[in-house]
Amino acid sequence: MKRRIVQFIALLFTNSYFVAIPRATFYQGALKGVCVPVLNCYACPLAWGSCPIGALQHFVIIRQFPFYVLGILGLVGVFVGRFPCGWLCPFGWFQEIVYKLKLPKFSAPNWLRHMKYVVLVVVCGLVAWWTYEPWFCKICPAGTLEGGLPWLLWQARGSEGAEGMSFLTWVFGLKVLILAALVLLMGMMRRPFCRFVCPLGALLGLTNKFSLLQMDTHLDDCAIAYALGSDFKNCASCMHCSKDCPMGLKVPEEIGSVDCIRCMNCTSYGSVYWKMNLGQGGRGTDRGRAEAAAARGAAREAATATETAEKPEAPDSS
Amino acid sequence: MCPLSKAIDFLVKPDPARTATFFVIGLVVFEAFLIVGLVTEHFWETLSNGAMICLSCIGVG
Incomplete structure (x- = not known):
């Protein structure tokens, strides 16, 4: 129960640009240069920080070693390991809430855990390198929930930033489909995204063995x-x-x-x-x-x- | 347990002193990464990327 409260406070803290709601805008200030050590989409209109995975892909695309992103994540990791996943990540909290739904529960094979390393290296690394596009962001379910769907709302409210958006692209359909499938999975197994997909968890997890x-x-x-x-x-x-x-x-x-x-x-x-x-x-x-x-x-x-x-x-x- | 986990386990588990050594090495390396990142203006690069939300990048544009 104590953890749920901390998770909720962290959710409010990382998405605390409430001015965006009446104005149908989003935060563009200096804090967007700070990577938060959780999977919180920076396209969320309420977010003040940057998603480390989005930033990581950006550096891959511009062909620079991501010193800054790895420095922040590494420093958090050497002190507390994957603690942010359990206590601070808004998407982790969301998955735990959905798991409380009364749906049939089942477990998944352990080998699926290795998939997150494939996602990290292949999707966030190689694909971004080859295509010059942050493909993980395009299909990220956390991004759909925190960024894509709110932007749909913003467009409906006539936001200036959302002008000219054509939402009915196949990518938008794909990402909504992925989110829907994942929400269904979340109801049936514990934290499927964190266990099998999350590239941020894969990175932070590497420090678990020697963290403080x-x-x-x-x-x-x-x-x-x-x-x-x-x-x-x-x-x-x-x-x-x-x-x-x-x-x-x-x-x-x-x-x-x-x-x-x-x-x-x-x-x-x-x-x-x-x-x-x-x-x-x-x-x-x-x-x-x-x-x-x-x-x-x-x-x-x-x-x-x-x-x-x-x-x-x-x-x-x- | 995954092979990577086994490898890291092999490196750091047997001895608490070795775990502590890896912690100190990690601290120094990642702090150096952060400093290099800040010196090479990665903060501003992250800021420009985060503040100029590319709608196509999140699949809605």
Whole structure:
């Protein structure tokens, strides 16, 4: 719940040029030079920052090494890894909201995760290089939702910037179709775009292994195992933390992998901690340990309460 | 686990000190990237690209 609030605040923050609404315009100031470390389309009329993937493709097209974009993303990455994906990305938040719809749920094969690297290298790199066009932007579902559809509205309202637009191109049809298909998928599986497609996640994920913020496990502390009264070492038997992972990771094994978005969902079970790479170097920071201990305490209390409720009353000896 | 993840895992996982070393190297390299990007006016290039929204680039023009 706390994460949802942070995600919503981040959505409002990255899209806070509210002046655009009454004026049917968009922001063109100096802040558009700042890349935000989330997938937030800079064509969104409310956005004040630039999308790093759009900027990356631009530098590929003008044949310059994207020092600035990689510098920003790399610096964010070395400190917190994919944390922005889990806590700040508006499109990630949207996917989690859509997943709450009552649709049949299913999982996807793990090998699809590698597709995001293909998207990064082929679509954002090679295709942009060869065609001189940012093709990922043209078909990006986040761009359709945040940029394409609002611009359609702006045109309907007679915005000066939207004059002369012919929306019924095949590209617009294609991108709306992709968005519609993806929204359907979002309802049926967790964060399909982040897991299989997002080139920004692919880039940030590379820093997960050596970022300052790290995730670690201590399986003896699993609160669920304690509550179930099972062997503490046998954590894989319940898979509660894995089921709670928005990226579909097998949490005990893949907790620090390139796909972990540091959402901290798994920390509520007590066996997973966040810690700082430098400094203490132990099992976690004091705060991480305190949170884990609180989760274990709650599970123990719940287990004790259940035992007390189920215990039959002792017969009266008198 | 993907091969790239395995490779990075091999490089940084075995030793916390090595992980910390990679963090420091990453910090220095990406900070240098950012400085080079700013010196070579990439900020203004990003600004002009972001502020002049090409409607065809987002597939609506």
